[in-house]
Amino acid sequence: MRHRLLWPLPLLLAACGDTLWRDTGDRLVDLVAPAAAPLEDLPEPEGRALRLWLGGRATPAVLLQELGERRIWRTSGGIVVATEGGRVTATAGLRQMLAATRFEGPDPLARPAALLDHPAEARRLVDLMDANREPDGMRFGISLDCRLRAEPTEDAEVLLVRERCRSRGSSGFTNRFWVEAAGGAVIRAEQWVGPRVPMLVMEFLGPAG
Structure with missing residues (x-):
């Protein structure tokens, strides 16, 4: 299924002389682009769909862009x-945003x-920023x-992975x-998407992978 690219993903080059965390010089993806399409113009959900809970409230999410696995x-x-896949790698529109994860x-x-x-053991590196940037x-x-x-x-077709x-x-x-x-697809x-926001709950209404 093809999805229209409704808005670009400009890269924000960030630099910060922070004393607690090393500035890696990585470029952060600015997910809320100034040229974002009006909400009433967003496409109706079809195919893959996502439901989010943040702080106990459920809301559907529309698939805007699909670039490989992202x-x-x-x-x-x-x-x-x-x-x-089923892992959150960045967020926007929250009081604290997950700018990147790798x-x-x-x-x-x-x-x-x-x-x-x-x-298995793994090491993740994450970048965080407040909404005011x-x-x-x-x-x-x-x-x-x-x-x-x-x-x-209890469901033989489902595994639970704790991280x-x-x-x-x-x-x-x-x-x-x-x-x-x-198949390993996340359902x-x-x-966790930052220390200052609630855990983000996602339910995929189609395969995540």
């Missing part, structure tokens, strides 16, 4: 989420069945050490992914 979704309230090596979530017998609200290269393991559920992550000086958090046992997920 997909961009937007709610009618202006929240934008970028996903790769792994040192492959993402173990890509092979969930292998995590049943062999839990002021330099003092930007944090680059935050290191998260994560451990992933899978377990069966426990910690950063220096924090108590950490746990992401949960419900995935198809056969539902609860994910």
Whole structure:
């Protein structure tokens, strides 16, 4: 299925002399482009669809762009989420935004069945920024050490992957992914998207991968 590219993804070159986190010099994807299409002009959901919960309220999200494994979704309230497979890689429209996320090596979530017998460890680096994009609200290269393991559920066709992550000086958090046992596609997920916002819950109404 083809999807119209409704707006560009300009890159914001950010630099910040932060004393807590090293400035990696990475370019951040500005998901809320000034030329975004009016909400009433967004396409009606078809094919893949996404439902989001943030702070207990559910809202549907429209698929705006699809570039390989990367997909961009937007709610009618202006929240934008970028996903790769079933993992959130960036957000916008929140008081604190996940500007970028990357792994040192492959993402173990890509092979969930292998995590049943062999839990895996991974290191993620994330960039955060406040909604006002002021330099003092930007944090680059935050290191998260994560451990992933899978377990069966009552539904023989579904596995639950738990991802426990910690950063220096924090108590950490746990992401949960419900995935198809056969193909590994994420059906539902609860994910951390920043220390100052609630966990983001997503339900894919079609294959995530």
